[in-house]
Amino acid sequence: MTALENLIQTLSRLPGIGPKSASRLAYHLIKTDKLYNSTLADAIATIQDKIFPCSICGSFTEYDPCPMCGDTSRDRTQLCVVEQPQDVLTLQSSGAYNGLYHVLGGAISPLDGIGPEHLSFSKLVKRIDEGGFTELIIATNPTEEGDTTALYLRHILKNHEELSITRLASGLPIGGDLEYADRITLARSLRGRVRF
C-alpha cells in the first residue's frame, strides 16, 4: 500500500468520511501548507493524553475539576443532565444556560446491553445529596433511549422533593416548516402546546 492509499484508507475510517471525502482530504493534505499538517498531526496524536473526564461532572477537560465545575460565577442551583460530553458543548453554544452539568456517559438501552449500572447515576445522586441544587434539567436526547433514561432519572429522584425536575421542550425546530415535520414531532408539539 502506498503512503497515499494508506492516508486515504486511514481517513475513511473516521465517522462520516466516505472514500470520496477521504480522497479529497488526502489530496488537500498533500498540497497544503506543511505546518498545518504537523499541527493537525500533533493535535490528533496528543488529544488522548491531554483530555480526560472531569472527576465531578464527567465532561472532557484538560484540568480537574473542569472549567465549568470550577467556575464560581455559574448558577450552582441548576444541574443539567446530558448523555455525552459533547452535549455540554452543544448546550453551551446555545448561550441559554448558566448552571452546572452532569454527563451520564450514554443512555439506557437494553438492546445495546447498556443498563443504569453502566451510567453515572450513583455519582449524580451523590452530587444531589450533597445539596444545593433546586432544579434538575434532563437534557437527554428526544429518542426512545433518552426518554427511558429520563423516566429512570425521575424514578430514582422521586424522594427529592426539594428538586424541581424539568426536561427540554420537544417540538417544531425553529425555522422549520410544518409540512416537513415528522408526525411524531408534530404530535409532541401539539400535546406540548403553550399559551400564546
Place this chain on the structure above:
Amino acid sequence: MTALENLIQTLSRLPGIGPKSASRLAYHLIKTDKLYNSTLADAIATIQDKIFPCSICGSFTEYDPCPMCGDTSRDRTQLCVVEQPQDVLTLQSSGAYNGLYHVLGGAISPLDGIGPEHLSFSKLVKRIDEGGFTELIIATNPTEEGDTTALYLRHILKNHEELSITRLASGLPIGGDLEYADRITLARSLRGRVRF
C-alpha cells in the same frame, strides 16, 4: 485555547469539514483506539515527505517514475490529459482506461490568473514530440475552464496529424433521471446524441 478547541479548530480548516463535523470528529478521536490516532497523525505528518509529482506525467507518486509511467503492460499509444493528480485515481477507478496519463496541474482560468504558462503544456508537447502516441484523450472537467483548456490543447496540437484527439463524452449521468438533469447537460446530451 484548550487542546480540544485546538483540535476542533484545526480540523474545521479541512475542506468540506464544518464546525459541527469537526467537533464530531474530535470527540470521536478522544474516544477511539489510541493506536488509530497515532497511525492517522503519522500518515498526515509524513505524507508531504513521501509523495511528490512524477517527473514524467505529474501525478503524485512515491517513486519516480510513477507506477503508471513505469508499467510496461499499459497501452503506450494512448495519452489521457487531466487537470489534477486526483483525476488519475478517479479515471483509474472506472477500470475503462489502460493508457498513460498527463497531469496539467489545473485548467486555464484568466479570472484566477492561470494562463497556459502556469500549466505543463510544454512538457506535454515534448512527450508527444518524442513520439509513440496515436490518441490523445482530453479529460479536463466539463466546465468553462476545462473547455477553454481543451480548445487550447487542440489549437497547440493542430499540426500533429498522427494524433487522434478525443474528449470525454458529456451527457446524462448513468442512473440519473431526465427530470433532474440541468438544462445545459440536457442540451449537451441532445447535441451529442448517438445512433442506437
